[in-house]
Amino acid sequence: MWNVPLFPDRASSLAARVDVLFFVWLALATLVALAVAVLIVFFSIKYRRGSSANRATAPEAVRARRDRRIELAWIFVPLSLFFVMFAWAAELYYEHAAPPGDAIDVYVVGKQWMWKLEHAGGQREIDELHVPAGRPIRLVMTSEDVIHDFFMPVFRIKQDVLPGRYTILWFNATKAGDYHVFCSQYCGTDHSRMIGHVVVMAPAAFEAWLARGNGAQTMATRGAERFRQYGCSGCHGANASVHAPKLEGLFGKPVQLEGGGTVTADERYIHDSVMLPKKEVVAGYAPIMPSFQGQIAEEDLLDIVEYIKSLHDAREGTVR
Amino acid sequence: MTAATAHRTYLGAGFSLWSWLSSVDHKRIAILYAVSITVFFFIGGAAATLIRMELITPAGDLVSAETYNKLFTMHGVIMVWFFLIPSIPSTLGNFLVPLMIGARDLAFPRLNLASWYLYILGGLFTIGALVAGGVDTGWTFYTPFSTMFSNTHVIAVAAGVFIVGFSSILTGINFIVTIHKMRAPGMTWFRLPLFIWSMYASSIIFVLATPVLAMTLFLIAIERFFGVGVFDPALGGDPLLFQHLFWFYSHPAVYVMILPAMGVASEIITCFARNRVFAYRSMAYAVLAIAIIGFLVWGHHMFVSGQSIYAGMMFSLLSFLVAIPSAIKVFNWTATLYKGSISFDAPMLYALGFVGLFTIGGMTGLFLASLALDVHLHDTYFVVAHFHYIIVGGAVMAFLGGIHFWWPKITGRIYSDGWARFAAILVFFGFNLTFFPQFILGYLGMPRRYHEYPPEFQVLNVLSSAGASILAIGYLLPLAYLFWSLRYGAAAGANPWRAKGLEWQTPSPPPTENFVVTPVITEAPYAYAESRNG
Amino acid sequence: MADSAIVARQFDDAAQQRTAADLGIWIFLATEILFFGALFAAYTITRIRYPEAFAIASRLTNVALGSVNTGVLLTSSLTMALAVRATKLGARKASIAFMSATVALGLAFLAIKGIEYYLDYTGHLVPALNFSYAGPHANQVQIFFYLYFFMTGVHSLHMIAGICLVGVMIAMASRRAFSPAYYTPVELSGMYWHLVDVVWIFLYPLLYLVARS
Numbered sequence A: 001m002w003n004v005p006l007f008p009d010r011a012s013s014l015a016a017r018v019d020v021l022f023f024v025w026l027a028l029a030t031l032v033a034l035a036v037a038v039l040i041v042f043f044s045i046k047y048r049r050g051s052s053a054n055r056a057t058a059p060e061a062v063r064a065r066r067d068r069r070i071e072l073a074w075i076f077v078p079l080s081l082f083f084v085m086f087a088w089a090a091e092l093y094y095e096h097a098a099p100p101g102d103a104i105d106v107y108v109v110g111k112q113w114m115w116k117l118e119h120a121g122g123q124r125e126i127d128e129l130h131v132p133a134g135r136p137i138r139l140v141m142t143s144e145d146v147i148h149d150f151f152m153p154v155f156r157i158k159q160d161v162l163p164g165r166y167t168i169l170w171f172n173a174t175k176a177g178d179y180h181v182f183c184s185q186y187c188g189t190d191h192s193r194m195i196g197h198v199v200v201m202a203p204a205a206f207e208a209w210l211a212r213g214n215g216a217q218t219m220a221t222r223g224a225e226r227f228r229q230y231g232c233s234g235c236h237g238a239n240a241s242v243h244a245p246k247l248e249g250l251f252g253k254p255v256q257l258e259g260g261g262t263v264t265a266d267e268r269y270i271h272d273s274v275m276l277p278k279k280e281v282v283a284g285y286a287p288i289m290p291s292f293q294g295q296i297a298e299e300d301l302l303d304i305v306e307y308i309k310s311l312h313d314a315r316e317g318t319v320r
Numbered sequence B: 001m002t003a004a005t006a007h008r009t010y011l012g013a014g015f016s017l018w019s020w021l022s023s024v025d026h027k028r029i030a031i032l033y034a035v036s037i038t039v040f041f042f043i044g045g046a047a048a049t050l051i052r053m054e055l056i057t058p059a060g061d062l063v064s065a066e067t068y069n070k071l072f073t074m075h076g077v078i079m080v081w082f083f084l085i086p087s088i089p090s091t092l093g094n095f096l097v098p099l100m101i102g103a104r105d106l107a108f109p110r111l112n113l114a115s116w117y118l119y120i121l122g123g124l125f126t127i128g129a130l131v132a133g134g135v136d137t138g139w140t141f142y143t144p145f146s147t148m149f150s151n152t153h154v155i156a157v158a159a160g161v162f163i164v165g166f167s168s169i170l171t172g173i174n175f176i177v178t179i180h181k182m183r184a185p186g187m188t189w190f191r192l193p194l195f196i197w198s199m200y201a202s203s204i205i206f207v208l209a210t211p212v213l214a215m216t217l218f219l220i221a222i223e224r225f226f227g228v229g230v231f232d233p234a235l236g237g238d239p240l241l242f243q244h245l246f247w248f249y250s251h252p253a254v255y256v257m258i259l260p261a262m263g264v265a266s267e268i269i270t271c272f273a274r275n276r277v278f279a280y281r282s283m284a285y286a287v288l289a290i291a292i293i294g295f296l297v298w299g300h301h302m303f304v305s306g307q308s309i310y311a312g313m314m315f316s317l318l319s320f321l322v323a324i325p326s327a328i329k330v331f332n333w334t335a336t337l338y339k340g341s342i343s344f345d346a347p348m349l350y351a352l353g354f355v356g357l358f359t360i361g362g363m364t365g366l367f368l369a370s371l372a373l374d375v376h377l378h379d380t381y382f383v384v385a386h387f388h389y390i391i392v393g394g395a396v397m398a399f400l401g402g403i404h405f406w407w408p409k410i411t412g413r414i415y416s417d418g419w420a421r422f423a424a425i426l427v428f429f430g431f432n433l434t435f436f437p438q439f440i441l442g443y444l445g446m447p448r449r450y451h452e453y454p455p456e457f458q459v460l461n462v463l464s465s466a467g468a469s470i471l472a473i474g475y476l477l478p479l480a481y482l483f484w485s486l487r488y489g490a491a492a493g494a495n496p497w498r499a500k501g502l503e504w505q506t507p508s509p510p511p512t513e514n515f516v517v518t519p520v521i522t523e524a525p526y527a528y529a530e531s532r533n534g
Numbered sequence C: 001m002a003d004s005a006i007v008a009r010q011f012d013d014a015a016q017q018r019t020a021a022d023l024g025i026w027i028f029l030a031t032e033i034l035f036f037g038a039l040f041a042a043y044t045i046t047r048i049r050y051p052e053a054f055a056i057a058s059r060l061t062n063v064a065l066g067s068v069n070t071g072v073l074l075t076s077s078l079t080m081a082l083a084v085r086a087t088k089l090g091a092r093k094a095s096i097a098f099m100s101a102t103v104a105l106g107l108a109f110l111a112i113k114g115i116e117y118y119l120d121y122t123g124h125l126v127p128a129l130n131f132s133y134a135g136p137h138a139n140q141v142q143i144f145f146y147l148y149f150f151m152t153g154v155h156s157l158h159m160i161a162g163i164c165l166v167g168v169m170i171a172m173a174s175r176r177a178f179s180p181a182y183y184t185p186v187e188l189s190g191m192y193w194h195l196v197d198v199v200w201i202f203l204y205p206l207l208y209l210v211a212r213s
Helices: A013-046 A060-095 A203-212 A219-229 A232-236 A267-275 A298-310 B003-007 B017-021 B026-054 B065-101 B109-131 B145-149 B154-181 B194-226 B239-273 B280-296 B309-337 B346-369 B371-377 B381-411 B417-444 B455-488 B528-532 C014-049 C051-059 C063-088 C092-122 C138-174 C184-208
Strands: A104-111 A114-119 A124-126 A128-132 A136-143 A148-152 A157-161 A167-172 A177-183 A196-201 A254-256 A262-264
Touching: A013 A060, A013 A167, A013 B309, A013 B346, A013 B371, A060 B309, A060 B346, A060 B371, A104 A128, A104 A148, A104 A298, A114 A128, A114 A298, A124 A128, A128 A203, A136 A148, A136 A157, A136 A298, A157 A167, A157 B371, A196 A203, A219 A232, A219 A298, A267 A298, B017 B026, B026 B065, B026 B109, B026 B381, B026 B455, B065 B109, B065 B154, B065 B194, B065 B239, B065 B381, B109 B154, B145 B194, B154 B194, B154 C014, B194 B239, B194 B280, B194 C014, B194 C138, B239 B280, B239 B309, B239 B346, B239 B381, B239 B528, B239 C014, B280 B309, B309 B346, B309 B371, B346 B371, B346 B381, B346 B417, B371 B417, B381 B417, B381 B455, B417 B455, C014 C051, C014 C138, C014 C184, C051 C138, C063 C092, C063 C184, C092 C138, C092 C184, C138 C184
Parallel strands: A104 A136, A128 A196
Antiparallel strands: A104 A114, A114 A124, A136 A167, A148 A157, A148 A177, A177 A196, A254 A262
8 A cells, every 4th residue: 555656667668768868858957946946935034025145236338248148058958958959859759650570469449448458369358458578560550430549658658549540659669578558638527437457478478378379360360251242353453353452461561552652552552542532542543443432340440450460462572 | 885885886786687687888798697697507517416426426317318418518518608618708807808908998888798798698508408417419419420420409509609719809809909908008018917918818819719610509400401512421521620620629729718717816815925026927828838839739639539640740749748748837927926025814715716728738748749648538537637636626726716806806896705614625525525536537548428427436426426516505605795796795805815906006996987097007927925014 | 070080088189099099909800810710720621631632622612703703802802992092082982982883792792692592502502401422532632621611700790790881871971970080980990891801812812723833
């Protein structure tokens, strides 16, 4: 009961770097606040009404020059400091923005008021995320309803999870343990119950967990079934009579669009092609693909995304 | 004050309720506002009390989750729009702006009264929604929750805030025109009290930012009502568009809450240090800079929203820049004490407390402006602590300081300085106990708007709630001794603080026309030092 | 009664009163620009995201009626400017005539808008009521029309306010409230009217003229 934590655990190298930044700010803020407080108290005592302190002031011109210098000092010193701190934090943020290429993907669907997670191997979890230590983990996240936010204090990261869009969050856990996951974007009645655990395991233990898992099928296998179930293969399959873009070897490649411009075929592109097909039409194709908005559940779509990721062009060898 | 003298003041120009409700005298309108915002303050405070009581235990056992969500929403809506934003401008500003510049009234007295009625009308919509069951979207109304998912009276509250926004706009127009056009002879721009500068800068924000809020609320009301709109991703809309539009107003709005407080602090500190303000022009330019740069930083509320990382960098840099003028002001207030002759009456205690707490609040803002750090701290109690340090530790303390400073002028009465100092110290300690633990909770990862929380956060929450109870007493005390002074307090002379400033050159309370003879200004502002040693 | 201005008690003289009213109306117009500005921002962002949809949707608007309305509104600004000038010169009958023309043109604008809305209704282009569109980008075309009705609707509300305002000016002018020394309310009303016109001048190309070359 008296175990009152005052500082969170840290379980990634990013967390350590964020903490350094925090402690430097803490030192600076304490310094400034203390300086201001001490000066106020000191002046208040020394120059209290009726005290015998020397209040003689220098002539106007001298005072004006001195005051100008003091002001310039306390403008430019903070300004320089701010540029340094800004650059430090921005650099750390930027560096961490893009996940490394060898990250393991885990798909996250937030909905009022739970987190549904799915590993590529088909293992599903609710409000829990099992990950191996020492490997970058990339979360591809979306919401079924309102905006949520996936927050793991131990890694010092969070990301809003939006409906109709994929957002990405990645981390590399360095310490095994069981840590909090919080929803940190207010999302309605049970917002404070939309919490869970991220369980970081040693790699061998994680492999064992995966093997034990409830993934009878991998996501890609399930995705292949959905691909047929929703009629995608009717146009995109090998024997289709309709002229539709080939999906083998597509994922991760640039796509030329009708009307100019190029996009990368990432998760977002697949998602929007299914939900908003007329938004980005591939060059040379007619905009005849129907929208599946409202017909296909977000998790099913994630299975399809995994399936498409797994399709490699027979001529090219493995894509991923 | 005898009945005969009462007649010659603005308080005596009619004793009926209707004379108050139909008055276009800026001083009476200021009183109307003062009474109304106090009522709303205690309603918002009641919500806060329940919130802190619930948070004493980790389990959600005092109120249901729905009720809790409605409590923090109504706390935010009422405190932001019906207390903080009007507090200093519409009470102290309305009362003092004409007096401080030597005018008989504001430029548009009827518009002034209309602004109060709009405030009341907006308040009625909001209270009506509260009574009918409340709203649970958070004061930020994020879509698609507010447009598509909430089952509460969103449109009613949106309407109430829409209406009260026009109250702000009219006040802003009035102040800008008055300050430009109605200064007494000799009152040049750089002889204006800094309080006037801060009213001016706040008014610029009122007129430019509030209309955007109005349109945004209109958009969510229509989208909610009709089920189509621009914020719903299922129809190709963008929920982030709402956030951009909302924060474009709401960030400048927080500067509206602090700039007037800074003006009050300048008036009080110069008076009780009996010194001119350090670097007057810098102080004046600083409030303008804060107002202008404040329009460019809104995206710092959206670093993890899905906004582009490049936009995030721009907003982060600008947020650092806006801290510079604020820092200048803090240093200048401190320097104003140097070689002053300082006394510690209640207003001064509030003002010095303001400087300290605003410094802490402001510095923690820089933590949040730092991109990589904000990713961790966003939407945690760190943010809650940060903004409460500024708007409660800062703005509310300055507001109370201003009430205490100008109470003799407004009412013609002196209150008990002993009780007032005690209340000020109580507020300072209660405030710190309430909100400092929340910084720690935030870094630990406790999210905002949580009805229940993991047990390891309990001790810090208990400390915070204990502080809140002390703070509550500190806020209730002034009600008691200030009202007591109305009946039993000694008569204040025209200038009990021996302050500079035109408002002190007229009787307390002032006559309706403010000045019998229009004053002519010949000296620099805050000419305390000159008259101090002869 | 009105050969010289009545100076309100807070002002030192008529000149101060005039200049204060002038600054006040300009600031109020600035607030109106910011008010519409939020809508223009929403439009711009959405159009950048869906340029083809906006092109298609804009071609579905009634550019003939929209253009006629633009002419009507511009003319009404002319008559209003002439009305202000006439009042300033003391030509009471002329000023009333010009203001009445302004009101008439304003009402004509609203009538034509009403016809347009009706045609949009029969064309199934009204979101939340009967919107149905079979072509590509239907959802985004619906967003365009949502913004179209919202923006022209808010504009029309301002038109109605302006018409009422000018109506009040006509009534006051009939009672000889104005003179060369005091015509501020007419001038302020004129400025408001011009603002509502300027907003339309931006709305018209953004709503009617996208991809109509």
